[in-house]
Amino acid sequence: MATMKKLAVCALLLGSVFTIGTALAAGNKTIVTVVKLAGETWFTRMDQGVKDYGVKTAGVTTSEIGPGKADAAQQERLIEDLIARGVDAIAVVPFDPPMLEGVLKRAMDRGIKVMTHEANNLKNTQVDMEAFDNAAFGAHFNDQLADCMGKSGTWTSFVGSLGSLTHVQWADASAANAAKKYPDMKLVSAKNESFNDANTAYNKAKELLKKFPDLKGIEGGSAVDVIGIGRAVEEAGLVGKICVYGIGMPNDTSRYLKSGAVNGISLWDPKDAGFVMNKIAHMLVDGTEFKEGMDLGVPGYNNMHVKQGPGKGIIVTGQAWIDVNKDNLDKYNF
């Protein structure tokens, strides 16, 4: 019975949302954001930015949709539906970029504006937005690590696997940064593979601590690396003696950030990315020109770098990483 009631309330709510939506859409431009997976923490957070743009900007209606499971074919079908509905612009976070080439081309042929995020290998897009340059992100990790280590001592790095291109780019850029700026920092046994498994990262971190008793810094590559490394540091009673930085998710890493076993994580905020994606889509609808160094009005996206993409479109890149540590952890609930 309770379930029936809940369902009825949901249906009512949904109905009212649609009515308001259509009423507003009469004179408004419609921008729809298509994500990899509906309901995932990352994209729930992105939805806040998407909604925010619609609320703060006159003349547009924004919404976010995504398949119920991470599947390129389902994502393609959602975009087909949007083409049939005749929306003004589509912003996509592709699950598998090459799989969407065809459907995005059809969208553009129908006059729908197309922008993408995290798909710098996609040809059929007008603008691809990247939160940051991977080399700059890697160097940023290393600068944080160096500050914590007092710019000297032994350090090492992790990657999800040697086949994960972005992880290897970050680790290599970190190493290059240290070699250039911090002559007293010594990199040992670089690019340890965690295979995206926190337990493997833990085992390898323990082994590294045995092999290099003077180890002072560790950089994580995959999002679970710092969790495993943090546990190893905590168990060895070395909190505060070893600096740990890496990519990670605030909620997943929070306990180790609070205990100090992980000093800091960096990532880009999906909320800001969602906002900026809609801003770019809106600019495409309005026909605004994309200039080098333009300001999109969100911190980290104030000085956009514009370059030619693999197809006719362009790639715009920001410097939008955020650094999360135990002091600002509360601000990022995702």
Add this chain to the structure above:
Amino acid sequence: MQTSMAGLSGWLIRHPPLFTLLLIVLVSLVIGAISPQFWQMANLFDMARASVVTGLFGLGFLVVLAAGGIDMSFTAIAALLMYWLTTATAAYAPWMPMGVVLAAAAVGGMLLGMCNGLLVHYLKAPALIVTIGTQYVIRSFLLTFVGTELFVNIPMSIENFGKYEIWRVGTDNGSIAILPAYVLVLVVAAIVTWWILNRTLMGRAIFAIGGNSDIAERLGYDIRKVQVFAFAYSGLLAGIAGMLHVSSNRLANPFDLSGTEMGVIAAVVLGGARITGGSGTVAGTLLGVVLITLVNNVLILAGIPSTWQAFVVGCFIVLAGALFATREKR
């Protein structure tokens, strides 16, 4: 000299686990010579800790292998139960004591294992193919219906279980090494498995059917009962192994454990069990697990760059396997 060599190899043939032990000593000496950090208590503790999940999987695989089958689905069973039970306990019964959760995992694993056994028996298909199939089905079920996200807010009872300590020592660089209590689970499982294989009628039936199922059937052994038992036992240990993985890892990741079955199979075979069935010992399997864990966990100590690590492990397995093969031919 000639005769003493022949005598030695003859002795090794009669006691396969000793051959594994010899390899362990050899690897330890080589690594110890390269890196003196190898000889410390912390390393022994880490090795014991890292052996637990592989060891439980290995014991289950040993029983299935001895009965003439092969199980490829145990990591999927472990992953499903660990993720499902952890998220469900956290959502509905965070007060549930770890003992109950472990029992539920054991029962769940046993039921899934029984399905494997029944399928293998009634389809008359090779166990390899059937269990590769069920591995896909179970994994896909987990990712489609249960969840794909990393789960970190595991119930305190599960987390605390992984934190119980037997022994704690300080090391030279001011850090602490801990031997966790959950290694005792592997000890208990090893004793029970030994007892089943060597002291019960079921154990005798397992080796008889694994050796030659036609003859065993004529002798009156119930093949269905033995097959279902072997797979159920493997599933039971897999369920427990999954919960221990979560408990020590302090998080449940549905993508974990996948791909680790190859290391387990290598461990059991390097422990002296024939891949064709009908043989194998608990001591040998445990030594095989120690050997594989050792090789996997000393590469950084040996100073091997990460790009070469998989290569070295692969070469070692081929070499050790070849040594075993020559041993069996004699």
